[in-house]
Amino acid sequence: MAKRVTGPEIERLIQLLARIPGLGPRSARRAALYLIKKKEPLLAPLADALAVARDKVGVCSRCGNVDTADPCAVCADPQRDQSVIIVVEDVADLWALERAGAMNVAYHVLGGTLSPLDGIGPDDLNIAGLVERVAAGGIVEIVLAVNATVEGQTTAHYITDRLAGMDVKITRLAHGVPVGGELDYLDEGTLSAALRARTNF
Amino acid sequence: MAKRVTGPEIERLIQLLARIPGLGPRSARRAALYLIKKKEPLLAPLADALAVARDKVGVCSRCGNVDTADPCAVCADPQRDQSVIIVVEDVADLWALERAGAMNVAYHVLGGTLSPLDGIGPDDLNIAGLVERVAAGGIVEIVLAVNATVEGQTTAHYITDRLAGMDVKITRLAHGVPVGGELDYLDEGTLSAALRARTNF
Structure with missing residues (x-):
C-alpha cells in the first residue's frame, strides 16, 4: 500500500x-x-x-502421523490390526485412506518420495523407521499406497528392495477405472491395467 | 473421518x-x-x-476503517486533505482505492449497501455518521465511490437526499472503459457511458 x-x-x-x-x-x-x-x-x-x-501437535515417532499424542491415535488403537502397515507418502494420504475406511490397520508416513532431481534421497524419507518396524517382528503385510507417479513407483521399488529377505508380504494398490470415472477420459495405461485386472461380473 | x-x-x-x-x-x-x-x-x-x-484491531469510530488505533491512521494523518471524504461500501474498497493512490484524502466506510430484499435499511449502514461529519463543517466534497450496482446506486441516491441542503459538493466515480479493457467484452451501458464522457485526445 x-x-x-x-x-x-x-x-x-x-x-x-x-x-x-x-x-x-x-x-x-x-x-x-x-x-x-x-x-x-x-x-x-x-x-x-x-x-x-x-x-x-507433534509427529508420531512411530508412524509419522500428526497428533496431539505420541504414539498417535492410530498407533495406540487396540481395535486396529497392527500387523498390517499401509505405507503412504504424506499424512494427507493417510487421512484420505481413513475416510475411505476400507481397512482398519496401521500406517507409515514416508514424508515424501525419492526424487533425485530435487535432491531427496532415502535418508530424507522415513524408510529406516519402516524397516525397523518390520524387523521388530509381528508385521505380516506392507501395503504400498504411494501415488501412481514415477517418483511414487520408484520409492515403492526401493522399499521392496530394502525389505527383501524379511518375512513380510508386500502388496500395492490396485490400478483400474476410478469409481464414477468415464472411460473416454481415462489414459491408455489405466485402461489396459483395468482390462488386465478384469474380474467376474 | x-x-x-x-x-x-x-x-x-x-x-x-x-x-x-x-x-x-x-x-x-x-x-x-x-x-x-x-x-x-x-x-x-x-x-x-x-x-x-x-x-x-478495532473499527475507527470516525470513518469505519479497521486499525489498531482509533481514530485510524487515515483519519489521524495530517498530510491528508480531510475536507474531502470518499464514501465506500467496505474496508476492502478503501484499501483498493488507496492502492490506486490517486487521492490523498479522508474516507467513510458505510459497511454495506441499502438492500430492502436482504432487510438492510439506512440504520444498518453508517450513514448517520457521514451526515454528522458533514454537519460538523469543514467538508467541501463527498466522493460517492460505491459499486456500480443497483444497490450501490440506490445507496448513493439515498445519501445525496440525506445531504441535500448542506453546503457540500457531491461527486461520483467516472464510468468508462477499464484500463486494459477490450471494447468487445464490455457491456452496452459501459460503452455508451464512455462515449458520452469522451475527452479530447
Missing part, C-alpha cells in the same frame, strides 16, 4: 495468511478483513486453535 | 480454517497440514498475529 492506511499488525496478518496454500495475496486480504469482522465467532477461536496446535 | 486418526484439536483447526472465504473443507485440511508442518516459520507467527489482531 502506498501510504499507511492500517496498522502494521494487519499487514503482517495478511502476509502470513498469503503463505497458506490456497490463499493468494488478494484472497489473504479478503480473509484478513473477514476474520477481523468476525472477531468473536471466528478470529478468536482460530487464534486459540492455532496456539493449541503449536503447543500440542 | 470414520475413526479417530488425529486429535480433536486438529479437527477443530480444520473446521475453523474451512470458514475462511477462499478455503473449502478440502483446502482447509491441506492448509492445516501445511501449517502443522511449518510450525515454527508459519503456524506460530500466524497464531501470534491473530492474537494481536484479536486484542488490538
Whole structure:
C-alpha cells in the first residue's frame, strides 16, 4: 500500500495468511478483513486453535502421523490390526485412506518420495523407521499406497528392495477405472491395467 | 473421518480454517497440514498475529476503517486533505482505492449497501455518521465511490437526499472503459457511458 492506511499488525496478518496454500495475496486480504469482522465467532477461536496446535501437535515417532499424542491415535488403537502397515507418502494420504475406511490397520508416513532431481534421497524419507518396524517382528503385510507417479513407483521399488529377505508380504494398490470415472477420459495405461485386472461380473 | 486418526484439536483447526472465504473443507485440511508442518516459520507467527489482531484491531469510530488505533491512521494523518471524504461500501474498497493512490484524502466506510430484499435499511449502514461529519463543517466534497450496482446506486441516491441542503459538493466515480479493457467484452451501458464522457485526445 502506498501510504499507511492500517496498522502494521494487519499487514503482517495478511502476509502470513498469503503463505497458506490456497490463499493468494488478494484472497489473504479478503480473509484478513473477514476474520477481523468476525472477531468473536471466528478470529478468536482460530487464534486459540492455532496456539493449541503449536503447543500440542507433534509427529508420531512411530508412524509419522500428526497428533496431539505420541504414539498417535492410530498407533495406540487396540481395535486396529497392527500387523498390517499401509505405507503412504504424506499424512494427507493417510487421512484420505481413513475416510475411505476400507481397512482398519496401521500406517507409515514416508514424508515424501525419492526424487533425485530435487535432491531427496532415502535418508530424507522415513524408510529406516519402516524397516525397523518390520524387523521388530509381528508385521505380516506392507501395503504400498504411494501415488501412481514415477517418483511414487520408484520409492515403492526401493522399499521392496530394502525389505527383501524379511518375512513380510508386500502388496500395492490396485490400478483400474476410478469409481464414477468415464472411460473416454481415462489414459491408455489405466485402461489396459483395468482390462488386465478384469474380474467376474 | 470414520475413526479417530488425529486429535480433536486438529479437527477443530480444520473446521475453523474451512470458514475462511477462499478455503473449502478440502483446502482447509491441506492448509492445516501445511501449517502443522511449518510450525515454527508459519503456524506460530500466524497464531501470534491473530492474537494481536484479536486484542488490538478495532473499527475507527470516525470513518469505519479497521486499525489498531482509533481514530485510524487515515483519519489521524495530517498530510491528508480531510475536507474531502470518499464514501465506500467496505474496508476492502478503501484499501483498493488507496492502492490506486490517486487521492490523498479522508474516507467513510458505510459497511454495506441499502438492500430492502436482504432487510438492510439506512440504520444498518453508517450513514448517520457521514451526515454528522458533514454537519460538523469543514467538508467541501463527498466522493460517492460505491459499486456500480443497483444497490450501490440506490445507496448513493439515498445519501445525496440525506445531504441535500448542506453546503457540500457531491461527486461520483467516472464510468468508462477499464484500463486494459477490450471494447468487445464490455457491456452496452459501459460503452455508451464512455462515449458520452469522451475527452479530447
